[in-house]
Amino acid sequence: MTLSVLVVEDDRDIRDVLRASLAAEGFDVLTAVSLSEATALLDHARVDLVVLDLGLPDGDGAELVRRIRRSSALPVVIASARHQDVEKIELLDAGADDFLTKPFAVGELLARIRVALRHRGTAVQPAVTRYDSGGLVIDLDAHRVERNDEALHLTPTEFRLAACLVRADGRVVTHRQLLTDVWGAEHVDDVHYLRLYMAQLRAKLEDVPSEPRHLLTETGVGYRLATD
Amino acid sequence: MANALTPAERASVRRDVVGVVVAVAAATAVSAVLEGVVSLTSQAMVYLFAVVAASYALDRVGAIASAVGAVTAFNFFFVPPRFTLEVEHRDNLIALAAMLAVALLVSTLSAALKRETAAARASDTRSRQLRELAAALLAAEGEHDVLRIGSGALAHAFAGPVHLVAAREGVVGDHTGIADDVARGLQCCVGEAAVLGPGTGRWPGLDAWYVPLGPRGNVVGAACVKPAVAADAVGREHAEAIAALVAQAIARLRLAAANLETRAALQRQHLQSTFLASVSHDLRTPLTAIVAAASSLQQQRSRLSAAEQERLLAAIVAEASHLSAVTENTLQLVRLAAGGEAMRLEWQSVEEIVGSVVARLRARPDGERIGVRIAPGLPLVRGDATLLGQLVANLLDNALKYSDGPVRLVACRLGKRLLVSVKDGGSGVREGEAERVFEPFYRGGGRTAATRGAGLGLALCKAIADVHGGSLAVGARPRGGSRFTLALPIEAQPEAALVA
Numbered sequence A: 001m002t003l004s005v006l007v008v009e010d011d012r013d014i015r016d017v018l019r020a021s022l023a024a025e026g027f028d029v030l031t032a033v034s035l036s037e038a039t040a041l042l043d044h045a046r047v048d049l050v051v052l053d054l055g056l057p058d059g060d061g062a063e064l065v066r067r068i069r070r071s072s073a074l075p076v077v078i079a080s081a082r083h084q085d086v087e088k089i090e091l092l093d094a095g096a097d098d099f100l101t102k103p104f105a106v107g108e109l110l111a112r113i114r115v116a117l118r119h120r121g122t123a124v125q126p127a128v129t130r131y132d133s134g135g136l137v138i139d140l141d142a143h144r145v146e147r148n149d150e151a152l153h154l155t156p157t158e159f160r161l162a163a164c165l166v167r168a169d170g171r172v173v174t175h176r177q178l179l180t181d182v183w184g185a186e187h188v189d190d191v192h193y194l195r196l197y198m199a200q201l202r203a204k205l206e207d208v209p210s211e212p213r214h215l216l217t218e219t220g221v222g223y224r225l226a227t228d
Numbered sequence B: 001m002a003n004a005l006t007p008a009e010r011a012s013v014r015r016d017v018v019g020v021v022v023a024v025a026a027a028t029a030v031s032a033v034l035e036g037v038v039s040l041t042s043q044a045m046v047y048l049f050a051v052v053a054a055s056y057a058l059d060r061v062g063a064i065a066s067a068v069g070a071v072t073a074f075n076f077f078f079v080p081p082r083f084t085l086e087v088e089h090r091d092n093l094i095a096l097a098a099m100l101a102v103a104l105l106v107s108t109l110s111a112a113l114k115r116e117t118a119a120a121r122a123s124d125t126r127s128r129q130l131r132e133l134a135a136a137l138l139a140a141e142g143e144h145d146v147l148r149i150g151s152g153a154l155a156h157a158f159a160g161p162v163h164l165v166a167a168r169e170g171v172v173g174d175h176t177g178i179a180d181d182v183a184r185g186l187q188c189c190v191g192e193a194a195v196l197g198p199g200t201g202r203w204p205g206l207d208a209w210y211v212p213l214g215p216r217g218n219v220v221g222a223a224c225v226k227p228a229v230a231a232d233a234v235g236r237e238h239a240e241a242i243a244a245l246v247a248q249a250i251a252r253l254r255l256a257a258a259n260l261e262t263r264a265a266l267q268r269q270h271l272q273s274t275f276l277a278s279v280s281h282d283l284r285t286p287l288t289a290i291v292a293a294a295s296s297l298q299q300q301r302s303r304l305s306a307a308e309q310e311r312l313l314a315a316i317v318a319e320a321s322h323l324s325a326v327t328e329n330t331l332q333l334v335r336l337a338a339g340g341e342a343m344r345l346e347w348q349s350v351e352e353i354v355g356s357v358v359a360r361l362r363a364r365p366d367g368e369r370i371g372v373r374i375a376p377g378l379p380l381v382r383g384d385a386t387l388l389g390q391l392v393a394n395l396l397d398n399a400l401k402y403s404d405g406p407v408r409l410v411a412c413r414l415g416k417r418l419l420v421s422v423k424d425g426g427s428g429v430r431e432g433e434a435e436r437v438f439e440p441f442y443r444g445g446g447r448t449a450a451t452r453g454a455g456l457g458l459a460l461c462k463a464i465a466d467v468h469g470g471s472l473a474v475g476a477r478p479r480g481g482s483r484f485t486l487a488l489p490i491e492a493q494p495e496a497a498l499v500a
Helices: A013-023 A037-043 A061-071 A081-092 A108-118 A156-166 A175-182 A191-205 B006-036 B041-056 B060-076 B090-138 B142-158 B180-190 B233-303 B306-339 B350-362 B385-401 B454-467
Strands: A004-008 A028-032 A049-053 A076-080 A096-100 A130-133 A136-139 A145-147 A149-152 A214-216 A223-226 B163-169 B209-213 B221-225 B346-348 B370-372 B381-383 B408-416 B415-423 B471-476 B482-489
Touching: A004 A013, A004 A037, A013 A214, A013 B163, A028 A037, A028 A049, A037 A049, A037 A061, A037 B221, A049 A061, A061 A076, A061 A081, A061 B041, A076 A108, A081 A108, A081 A175, A081 B306, A096 A108, A130 A156, A130 A214, A136 A156, A145 A191, A149 B221, A156 A175, A156 A191, A156 A223, A156 B090, A191 A214, A191 B346, A214 B350, A223 B454, B006 B041, B006 B060, B006 B163, B041 B060, B041 B090, B060 B090, B090 B233, B090 B408, B142 B209, B142 B221, B142 B233, B142 B415, B142 B471, B163 B180, B163 B209, B163 B370, B180 B209, B221 B233, B221 B350, B221 B454, B233 B306, B233 B454, B306 B385, B306 B454, B346 B350, B350 B370, B350 B385, B350 B408, B350 B415, B381 B482, B385 B408, B385 B482
Parallel strands: A004 A028, A004 A049, A049 A076, A076 A096, B370 B408
Antiparallel strands: A130 A136, A136 A145, A145 A149, A214 A223, B163 B221, B209 B221, B346 B381, B408 B415, B415 B482, B471 B482
């Protein structure tokens, strides 16, 4: 069955390019120029993924993300300009799956869409519990971490942090989400915990910690695990 | 009648009476002692001496009284027939008249002398006050200061209540704490640009002088003075002289401020036009390349080989990403310059920031030239990750652009600072160019022809270093090439008491 992508974007040129590129990849493409149009399409058409532009003429993208999250796990990828960083993080915390900073290459968009689509209907699918890429294996069920076939020891906090990223399965996890999940809601502003523990994790899991291949930084937003 | 006299007048009368009695008694005593030793004429001289002394010391009434008293006493005690007031000889009448004349003359002369002395003393005091005021005003740093100093000078000179206000465009400024009627008087004085009050012919019924600060057409304020001393025409002129000095000081400050403003406006204008020129150059160059490549593909595709088409497409992508970087730099620089962009200050790991920038640059064809060495266990720094990332990206981009060899990034700790340096083997920075490369829109001499777009990048780097309380410096390397060094302050590290 062909997957259907809804592109919410008010600029006609960008909309046309995205329509053409996604159609070339074999998606059914629906487009909306405003939040109200997007809402109407979501109510009446089958949509498997939403690409949502920020700064729409009739309102706040966050409202749409919350609305979608109330009723489904429909993947949402945010496309935003750099100065919308704060809004972008809010949307990720509100349940959006991933983001792209404008301008972006079509290749990046397709990669994000692929990652996000893996989670289509996560609610009924078993959660991801294993990461295996480039010689690094993190197995949450077996509570085991290996690098180049060598078992590694992680502290409990390091393991919880790694586990959050593994479960996200390549999607970005915001600072807030990581801090809440690993240290608890009262530490939501203690970004330095993340800096210190990510450095420790990278020292153990990466070949060259200063140029990580697995534990990627999304500057100002959060972290993600690289996917092949 | 005595009740109608003021205390000062009563004191003056008392002084006259005592003075006359003492002078006449003394002369009588001396004459009595000299009785029989000297002639009557010499005795008359003693009285004359007493009259001269009294006339000098007392006022005109006292002088006349002393002359009459002296002649009467001389006549009564010494002129035959003695102990009567009859005068035998015509000579004695002449002596009496002469004594009266001398008394009046001496009294008039001494009074004039006293007046002149007092006037000279007052004039001296006034010019000293003006000199001191002028010196004090020179050191004044603002209008408020000037008004304070002027008030002090007026209060000191006239020992009465004083109010000074500044005015602009004929309207009195801040007059808080000044009674409404006084404020109205000050406004009126500014409006009329003339002295009002007693003795001026304008509003003589007022109980104070209202003196404009500055001449008609350039009134910069007004003063209200209620003189307790020197309430005469000379005093008023003195008040006007003080007002003129204060007005000059205010006018001088305003002129200086206007000059400064004009210069700043010119500088802004210059900056703006260079900025526009630079941005339009930086934007137009990649745009031209994109338009040329895209239109070539659109119109000549059939005649282009597959490899040429591929090259044009690659050029479009590369130029577009360059355009994106230039736009991002421009926007950030404008935001930082405007000061409106709130930074998101958080604890940052330099290793992490460098890592994500390098990962992005590695995707470029020349990205493989970058080498990174980061000292282990670097402390965290407080900063905005996006801005610091942009700084590092610009330094690396710059180094890749202006050199062909390896580009090295080194991060380490030096005392209380965290250093990030980017070294290249390019043409380097020339002598005297070091500081200028950070000026917005500056393009290095060796870099004009073939290269582009660095103008804003380094200026932004410097601005970002500045807002983080750090510094950015450039130096030449001994064997060619340049080294840009970012120094960030290391603050007390956050507490990291965590569960392992």
